[in-house]
Amino acid sequence: MAEPVTGARKAAREAARAMVLDRFRWVDGHADIWPVLGDAAALRAVVLALAAPFRDSRVDVIAAIEARAFLLAGAVAIELGTGVAAIRKDGSSLRGELVRATAEPDYLGRTHTLVAARESLPAGARVLLVDDWIELGAQARAAGSIVEECGAVLAGVSVIVDQSTPPTGLPPIESVVSGDELERLPGGALAPSDQDPGADAGQAGRHVKPRQRRRRY
Numbered sequence: 209m210a211e212p213v214t215g216a217r218k219a220a221r222e223a224a225r226a227m228v229l230d231r232f233r234w235v236d237g238h239a240d241i242w243p244v245l246g247d248a249a250a251l252r253a254v255v256l257a258l259a260a261p262f263r264d265s266r267v268d269v270i271a272a273i274e275a276r277a278f279l280l281a282g283a284v285a286i287e288l289g290t291g292v293a294a295i296r297k298d299g300s301s302l303r304g305e306l307v308r309a310t311a312e313p314d315y316l317g318r319t320h321t322l323v324a325a326r327e328s329l330p331a332g333a334r335v336l337l338v339d340d341w342i343e344l345g346a347q348a349r350a351a352g353s354i355v356e357e358c359g360a361v362l363a364g365v366s367v368i369v370d371q372s373t374p375p376t377g378l379p380p381i382e383s384v385v386s387g388d389e390l391e392r393l394p395g396g397a398l399a400p401s402d403q404d405p406g407a408d409a410g411q412a413g414r415h416v417k418p419r420q421r422r423r424r425y
Contacts, residue, residue, distance in 0.1 A: 217260040224250075224257035224384045228368060234395025239424040241340055241368065245279060254384060255280065258338055258366045259287035261382045267363060268333040269293050271355065273322065273347050274300070277339040284338050284366070293328035293335070295351050297321070307357045311350035315343045322350045324358070331359030341369040341424060343387070345376040352378060 371387025
């Protein structure tokens with residue numbers, strides 16, 4: 209469980225939020241978070257924000273689902289003084305006894321089976337799942353099933369972007385920004401636009417087209 213909001217935690221989140229909103233881009237209608245990860249100051253701010261809610265609570269292992277989350281997990285683990293557990297797509301190279309779980313279809317309708325080495329998630333360990341983006345939560349729930357099968361506890365979820373809709377079947381999700389905040393940026397589904405003369409006042413400055421599930425670069 210994350211700790212109550214403190215001044216330091218709020219400051220870490222707000223610093224990261226400002227950098228994410230400044231550097232994130234919509235490219236041809238698809239999400240591009242790489243400018244955030246490619247900027248040293250933004251990456252540092254994001255890592256601090258992902259770790260901040262859990263600094264004063266017990267976390268034994270940082271778990272991450274391949275691939276982008278691997279970039280974040282190691283840095284967050286260093287901040288919290290833990291190791292990293294890799295949760296990979298089935299067919300990847302892992303040694304020892306393996307635990308698998310098949311996720312429900314993701315935001316593009318794809319189904320993945322995830323796998324982790326049992327020894328990486330010791331029984332009784334408190335596990336923090338770190339990722340860049342959560343939308344439907346399908347893979348996160350599958351990761352949680354793997355954690356539980358190993359006898360560990362999914363203690364929290366910390367992500368850059370939370371676009372999920374409760375209930376997610378997960379612990380409370382800590383995030384840097386919401387999906388709607390990104391959708392309000394240029395190119396997003398909620399970005400300001402010229403008012404449609406036929407739209408009512410409540411629709412002024414918003415696209416009226418429905419939001420679609422979009423690929424992330």
